[in-house]
Amino acid sequence: MPGMKIGDLARRTGTNTPTIRYYEEIGLIPRADRQDGGQRRYGDEDVKRLTLIRRCREFGFPIEQIRSLVTLAEEPGRSCLEARDLSREHLAAVRTKLRELKALERSLVRFVESCETACAGGPGPDCTILEDLAKPSGRAKVAAGMGRGTGRRRARGS
């Protein structure tokens, strides 16, 4: 059913409509079929592709890397193993990010707790915020795998 409008696709994939047009412009997604009036129409394929793209973008994979994955995925056969290897690399990077994110979580938990005790009755004079939050935790230069790019989301409403 290639009857989906850009807004529908946007809703289904959690993307802004201008972003979809932008992706088309830079050739990350193929140029959509147009209706008589010039409006874009999409199908289920497009939902899948865009879902994958957004998921990767969320976690900072740069567009060019996603492009290579997606185009590999598009050519059937020939490059299946290549795609697998690329995904493996992605996977390793994701796991690195997971570890780091957990470290940040721990830091924050510790901080909130210490804040609870320290400032219990009301704001105290020294919350040791930097002490608690910014502990070295091992590494300095992160060797963050392939991560780059923005991974941004819309600001929340409230």
Next chain:
Amino acid sequence: MPGMKIGDLARRTGTNTPTIRYYEEIGLIPRADRQDGGQRRYGDEDVKRLTLIRRCREFGFPIEQIRSLVTLAEEPGRSCLEARDLSREHLAAVRTKLRELKALERSLVRFVESCETACAGGPGPDCTILEDLAKPSGRAKVAAGMGRGTGRRRARGS
């Protein structure tokens, strides 16, 4: 020991030197003391502050949000509870990101595995890449908490 040069600070925190200067310029970190020749000198405080900043940036917290956390942290007393609340929000956002990142991890694992079987002997004609990777997994519009901004890292060497 406030004898650290900008390059040392950079190495210790995993930041590029121009980025440090940039942070100073936008007032995210205080203007560093200068030596006679005009070179910046830093101390341990600066390492802590920058470590915290970079950690948050890694996971997409926008600079303005980090700025409010850091300046809260800097004024002792008065705003300890405020800082705690802010960190709580950060924590919630981090946990959301953790969940999503785990979902992406699972997708990738599933994909790599299916690739291993499907393309076992060599590249096959249909790897179901999009099928496997871009499964809906529940939500569409993510409501990702506070995340925005870029969270970028240097590209890896290899």
Next chain:
DNA sequence: GGTAGGCCTTCAAGTAACTTGAGGTTCAAG
């Protein structure tokens, strides 16, 4: 003491990945 090389300085321009805005068109509902 001079000079090579590596660090540092400022300032300006470039980049990625969008977002926002202006100004106009299309289309489904009433």
Next chain:
DNA sequence: CTTGAACCTCAAGTTACTTGAAGGCCTACC
């Protein structure tokens, strides 16, 4: 047939840096 939401294009703005040019400082070796 009109109205209003959703669409279109094109241009400019934004965030968070990165890269480059043109030069200054500083340690080390000859």
